[in-house]
Amino acid sequence: MDNGASSYRRFLDGDDKGIAEIVGDYKDGLILYLNSYVNNVFIAEELTEDTFFRLITKKPKYFGKSTFKSWLYAIGRNVAIDYIRHNSKMLNFPIEDMENYLREEQNLEQSYIKEERKIIVHKALSELTTDYRTILWLVFFEGFSNAEAAIVLKKNERQIKNLLYRAKQSLKSKLEKEGFIYEEL
Secondary structure (H helix, E strand, O other): OOHHHHHHHHHHOOOOHHHHHHHHHHHHHHHHHHHHHHOOHHHHHHHHHHHHHHHHHHOOOOOOOOOHHHHHHHHHHHHHHHHHHHHHHHHOOOHHHHHHHHHHHHHHHHHHOOOHHHHHHHHHHHOOOHHHHHHHHHHHHOOOOHHHHHHHHOOOHHHHHHHHHHHHHHHHHHHHHOOOOOOOO
């Protein structure tokens, strides 16, 4: 049982510090993951709050079939998909507001991704398709295994392996165009 699972169990047993630990441990990563779906850091923050609110109010069962983190990210993914379904027409933003959104997104990214090379890779990731961005984020930035990513994305491991390969090739191509020198992709 990982730390998130033990914190969640404590929360379910009545210890409110458990949910505070979960929020502290997973909030930033979940915001950036959900941002890959909605491309707006403010909405991603709201969706993250909705994800934690769902944990607090509905108290879904965690059976331990995957890591707590992949289970939580799967819940977040479902929240994002629900949001996109209900608000798809509202996802277009005026150009004037985009500068503020981008500025805020960069501040969040820079606090989460401190090294210069990771920032360059992240910018290249933003140019990829949503599926490619998502799989690369889960595997390389969040440390998910292929099996865990398969659970979050609701695909089988072979599909994940193929998706990951294509995503790495696409990222590699974009980075080469930028003159980026990479070690391992």
